Amino acid sequence: ARFHGNPWSGRWELVGPRPPLSAMFADGTAPGADVESLWRSARSARCEAKSCQTGKISTAETAVQSHTSRDASVQTDQSEDVQDFQQEVQADYTSLLSFLQRVEDPVIKELNKNWRSHAFDGFEVNWTDQNETVLCLHTLSYPEAQDQNLQVTSISWNATGSVLACSYGRLDGGDWSTEKSYVCTWNLDRRGLNPQRPDLVVDVPSSVMCLAFHPSQPSLIAGGLFSGELVVWDTSRTEDPVIWRTGITDDTHTDPVYQVNWLPDAKHRNHARLLSVSTDGKILVWREERDGRLALAEGFAMVAQQIPRSTQLKKFTWGEAAVGVTSLSFSHFDPRVFIVGVEGGYSLKCSTAAETPALHQTGSSVPLRAPAELAFSPHGGPVYSVSCSPFHRQVLNLFLSCGTDGQVHLHSMLQTQPLISLQLSKKYLFCVRWSPVRPLVFAAASGEGNCNKCFCFIGDVHLFDFEKSSRKPAVSIKQAPDERPVYCLEFNIKQTQLLAAGDATGTVKVWQLSSDFTEQGPREMNHLEQLASEIPD
Secondary structure, X not given: OEEEEEOOOOEEEEEOOXXXXXXXXXXXXXXXXXXXXXXXXXXXXXXXXXXXXXXXXXXXXXXXXXXXOOOOOXXXXXXXXXXXXXXXXXXXXXXXXXXXXXXXXXXXXXXXXXXXXXXXXXXXXXXXXXXXXXXXEEEEEOHHHHHOXXXXXXXXXXXXXXXXXXXXXXXXXXXXXXXXEEEEEEEOOOOOOOOOOOOEEEEEOOOEXXXXXXXXXXXXXXXXXXXXXXXXXXXXXXXXXXXXXXXXXXXXXXXXXXXXXXXEOOOOOOOEEEEEEEXXXXXXXXXXXXXXXXXXXXXXXXXXXXXOXXXXXXXXXXXXXXXXXXXXXXXXXXXXXXEEEEOOOOEEEEEOOOOOEOOOOOOOOOOEEOXXXXXXXXXXXXXXXXXXXXXXXXXXXXXXXXXXXXXXXXEEOOOOOOOEEEEOOOOOEEEEEEOOOOOOEEEXXXXXOOOOOOOOXXXXXXXXXXXXXXXXXXXXXXXXXXXXXXXXXXXXXXXXXXXEEEEOOOEEEEEEOOHHHOOOOOOHHHHHHHHHHHXXX
């Protein structure tokens, strides 16, 4: 038997006689054969692999909002007739020179005229945004003084305008002579300012009635006490800040000191003298001594008999009794001239050049003189505050006064009758101050903010602007709760947008004034002169 078939088709047939079945199915063992897989090796060469685990799926985010854009040109094609703008401009310098020579004289004439003009005196350009509100920046207090029901009797800004001082005492009664009081200072520019924790607290055995920082030395502050003494503190010394004091002598005031002022020393430019006023009728000038004492240098006494009479004033009994002085303000144009307010309701024009001896001599170590030169029309009660204008020209010599009649008087030093009388309140007015930057603006502090029949004032600090009205305040600020009086206020002459006010609750508030009260108009001086000239004597 043999196999027959086609190897290309894979069919094979057995040809010939078939062998028996026993011969066909016999047990046997054949050797194994290895067949190499060419397909697997080819895939490996191509780095292909198969696995039952799918590979990591890659994802990406894309917007689903369709977007279609198309460019379109809006620029017209340049015309061949249009010339290039970058070409050089042909200037006729000969004609230009001739023109400048012709106008030179009239232009210089006009510039000189503008240079001599006073139309823009005091005007400063403000590049900041206009602010039409008055904001409270700080509310300062000393809790220990408030626990004793002490009041803020006086405030003062230092020479840099960054430190504010206040004195604590009591103005509405109590045993002032034995009651402890304080002087506190806050640096408003310091980081982390705590309004209820002063930077410096000075304990004072007698009530402090008034304060005044030195005009050029920021750390020196003078105070007048209820006991009649004067004390000067150096706030840079925390251990023992007292550097000068008068002590109790025959020269010391016998009544409380209600105002202190620093005066330049004509003989020693590096030194300053202190002036003090009191209801004992004396105005005293003190000089520094090396041993820490303040010694009396010169003095004045206000005696009723030596106050000039005026036929325009109502009758007044002029006795020989001392006239109590409550306030004082120096002229900004003549350092010898000053205005005082007295308990009798009068404002008096005085001079440090006076030579007439005072009739009321009280064993002083220096002779006292009588300084009064002119008496102005009185208020209906004691005058508590006077303030000379720092702006007016010499022909006007204006000053403000206020008192217990609730009125503010605008006076000229050249006439006895007031130019304007403003009935601001039914209660006391304790303080009035002229703005250091606006000739037509002043502030007044009222005792209580009760309404009256005229203007219904409810604030305790009133800001007047004569440019807007000569009869009612531009702004009235509510300072203290429960109609408590405001005793003192002071403008900041360095940071002119700031105004501080102290009240009977023992609180000092620092107000930021709007630009309306800090920017001088171009003709404000002329407006003030016109206002004064339109009002009859």
